[in-house]
Amino acid sequence: xxxxxxxxxxxxxAPLEPTTIETRALRxxxxxIDVKFAGICHSDIHQVREEWGSxxxxxxxxxxxxxVVSEVGSGVTRYKVGDxxxxxxxxxxxxxxxxxxxxxxxxxxKGSVATYNGRGYDGEETKGGYSQQVVVSERFAVxxxxxxxxxxxxxxxxxxxxxxxxxxxxxxxxGRKVAVIGLGGLGHMAVKIAAAMGAEVxxxxxxxxxxxxxxxxxxxxxxxxEDADALAGLAKSFDVIINTVSANLPMDTYLRLLRPLGVLVxxxxxxxxxxxxxxxxxxxxxxxxxxxxxxxxxxxxxxxFCAQHGIxxxxxxxxAEAVNEAYDRVVAGDVRYRFVIDTATIAxx
Ligand code: NAP
Ligand code: ZN
Numbered sequence: 001x002x003x004x005x006x007x008x009x010x011x012x013x014a015p016l017e018p019t020t021i022e023t024r025a026l027r028x029x030x031x032x033i034d035v036k037f038a039g040i041c042h043s044d045i046h047q048v049r050e051e052w053g054s055x056x057x058x059x060x061x062x063x064x065x066x067x068v069v070s071e072v073g074s075g076v077t078r079y080k081v082g083d084x085x086x087x088x089x090x091x092x093x094x095x096x097x098x099x100x101x102x103x104x105x106x107x108x109x110k111g112s113v114a115t116y117n118g119r120g121y122d123g124e125e126t127k128g129g130y131s132q133q134v135v136v137s138e139r140f141a142v143x144x145x146x147x148x149x150x151x152x153x154x155x156x157x158x159x160x161x162x163x164x165x166x167x168x169x170x171x172x173x174x175g176r177k178v179a180v181i182g183l184g185g186l187g188h189m190a191v192k193i194a195a196a197m198g199a200e201v202x203x204x205x206x207x208x209x210x211x212x213x214x215x216x217x218x219x220x221x222x223x224x225x226e227d228a229d230a231l232a233g234l235a236k237s238f239d240v241i242i243n244t245v246s247a248n249l250p251m252d253t254y255l256r257l258l259r260p261l262g263v264l265v266x267x268x269x270x271x272x273x274x275x276x277x278x279x280x281x282x283x284x285x286x287x288x289x290x291x292x293x294x295x296x297x298x299x300x301x302x303x304x305f306c307a308q309h310g311i312x313x314x315x316x317x318x319x320a321e322a323v324n325e326a327y328d329r330v331v332a333g334d335v336r337y338r339f340v341i342d343t344a345t346i347a348x349x
Pocket of ligand 1 (some may be wrong): 041043158185204205241244245246268270332
């Protein structure tokens with residue numbers, strides 16, 4: 001089994017450090033991917049810091065993976081060596097339950113296998129994309145269109161699909177007013193995608209510091225959530241609100257911004273519980289919803305949509321040695337708008 005250079009966190013909250021890991025021997029349906037770029041999702045930080053409960057260490061995070069196929073198993077039909085591919089948050093599912101058959105593998109009845117901090121059906125711990133190679137079943141690789149460079153495509157594998165799915169499900173499009181709370185990795189993709197779908201987009205960020213960026217990304221207007229009066233002035237304004245914030249928010253305040261029948265879709269995953277007053281929902285027959293990434297067919301559809309509309313992520317490419325500092329900067333909200341690790345810089349320990 002080949003050894004490859006990777007970045008690994010030895011224990012909960014410990015800094016990432018270069019190491020070598022073993023990738024599995026290719027199965028018939030596996031592709032080996034030379035990872036070129038790996039995005040840093042806030043979920044990586046939640047898991048490395050064990051904010052979602054007990055995690056598996058040592059951990060190689062990374063579920064925004066873009067690279068090139070370097071080897072294929074004997075039964076692989078979809079990809080050949082040299083193809084540009086991506087891998088997102090899942091690397092296996094049963095393939096037989098109603099959800100898998102519908103291309104909603106994230107809801108697999110047997111439990112989909114997470115790209116890292118998970119266990120395959122063989123019991124082996126999974127390792128993610130902060131690595132120079134990953135081996136996955138071809139069923140969980142998607143094709144990155146030629147129109148997208150690999151670095152700006154990497155974050156689409158999580159931030160892109162996580163925002164595309166609810167925007168499509170809740171009909172973001174012409175004539176619909178969409179607000180995006182939090183202008184980070186997911187938030188900036190939500191703005192770009194909703195604008196490309198034809199919706200009228202408003203960014204709700206803590207301050208106006210990123211206003212110019214938000215408008216350049218496609219938003220029509222921009223509000224500061226720390227300004228209580230400004231927020232109150234937006235009451236009953238939106239058909240759809242996508243909440244991408246990684247920390248707790250006063251939900252009632254934001255539910256009030258929905259028009260009757262509107263929906264607030266939560267994709268942020270802080271660890272604490274919210275409180276919600278029933279009246280905030282009942283009054284306008286509003287919907288409070290959640291959304292979990294998206295299936296493999298939708299991920300391919302999202303990539304094709306982004307290629308067609310010229311949408312990539314806004315990135316800051318970093319070398320492996322800057323990854324721990326980048327984590328702190330993400331938590332501090334100091335990212336415009338996704339850090340992407342150039343995996344060629346991972347020095348073998
Ligand atoms: P991110 O880049 O850190 O963006 C989060 C944004 O939330 C920040 O840019 C900031 O926006 C705002 N924010 C941060 N702390 C805040 C606070 N204390 N109060 C108010 N606003 C705050 O994170 P991300 O990678 O986009 O991920 C966002 C969340 O989505 C994470 O919890 C992540 O785990 C989750 N996630 C969920 C899924 C899913 O399938 N549902 C998939 C991926 C990630 P402003 O500076 O503009 O205010
Ligand atoms: Zn993610």
